[in-house]
Amino acid sequence: MTTIAASLQAVHDRIARAAQSAGRLADDVMLIAVSKTVPAERIAEAHRCGQRAFGENYVQEALAKMDALRDLPLEWHYIGPIQSNKTRAIAERFHWVHGIDRVKIAQRLAAARPAGMPPLDVCIQVNVSGEASKGGVGPGQELELARAIALLPRLRLRGLMAIPEPTDDVRLQRSRYASVRCARDALDASGYALDTLSMGMSDDLEAAIAEGATMVRVGTAIFGARR
Numbered sequence: 001m002t003t004i005a006a007s008l009q010a011v012h013d014r015i016a017r018a019a020q021s022a023g024r025l026a027d028d029v030m031l032i033a034v035s036k037t038v039p040a041e042r043i044a045e046a047h048r049c050g051q052r053a054f055g056e057n058y059v060q061e062a063l064a065k066m067d068a069l070r071d072l073p074l075e076w077h078y079i080g081p082i083q084s085n086k087t088r089a090i091a092e093r094f095h096w097v098h099g100i101d102r103v104k105i106a107q108r109l110a111a112a113r114p115a116g117m118p119p120l121d122v123c124i125q126v127n128v129s130g131e132a133s134k135g136g137v138g139p140g141q142e143l144e145l146a147r148a149i150a151l152l153p154r155l156r157l158r159g160l161m162a163i164p165e166p167t168d169d170v171r172l173q174r175s176r177y178a179s180v181r182c183a184r185d186a187l188d189a190s191g192y193a194l195d196t197l198s199m200g201m202s203d204d205l206e207a208a209i210a211e212g213a214t215m216v217r218v219g220t221a222i223f224g225a226r227r
Helices: 003-021 040-048 059-068 084-093 103-112 142-150 170-189 205-210
Strands: 030-034 053-056 075-079 096-100 120-125 155-161 196-198 215-218
Touching (some): 003 030, 003 040, 053 059, 084 103, 096 103, 142 170, 196 215
Parallel strands (some): 120 155
């Protein structure tokens, strides 16, 4: 196997073990390969190994890769903060957005989403660790933003996303992710049928899966340390 093939298999094995430990099915957890700074040819290699979903957060870099790989059936996920002047490109070219945290950005994405495309699948980002350097609504503020997104027909709210502070404390990892799950459950109780918890990365995907993650976003464990 190539290095990427072996790395992908190792990540899938971790997902399977974590899911089994949580009494869940591995197929209920989708792997997003975070490919920012990764050249197009390595994404194509990952695709040959069966990977379909890729995450990017540098818009111009992502657009160049999309053009280079346009013949491959890939699913593109935008992850991270969104600048207002990038909303059109994101709305036109991506399938998913992980991390809406402002009504203004949601409105701009909806206005720019082409009518001939399906609604843009989106997640609300929750800042569970209260870090000033990270985006996301504060815990308890998800409902207000969900109500605003529900009024935008070109967007489809799928769930919540979080990027907690890095820590080796598994109990803290699980506590952070449990709070996201509880926030999702609260939105469901308010009438929102959400099916997505986008949480967990290379170092903590096990804790995220234990707390209900349906998508894990893994870069380093697949492609190696970023340049």
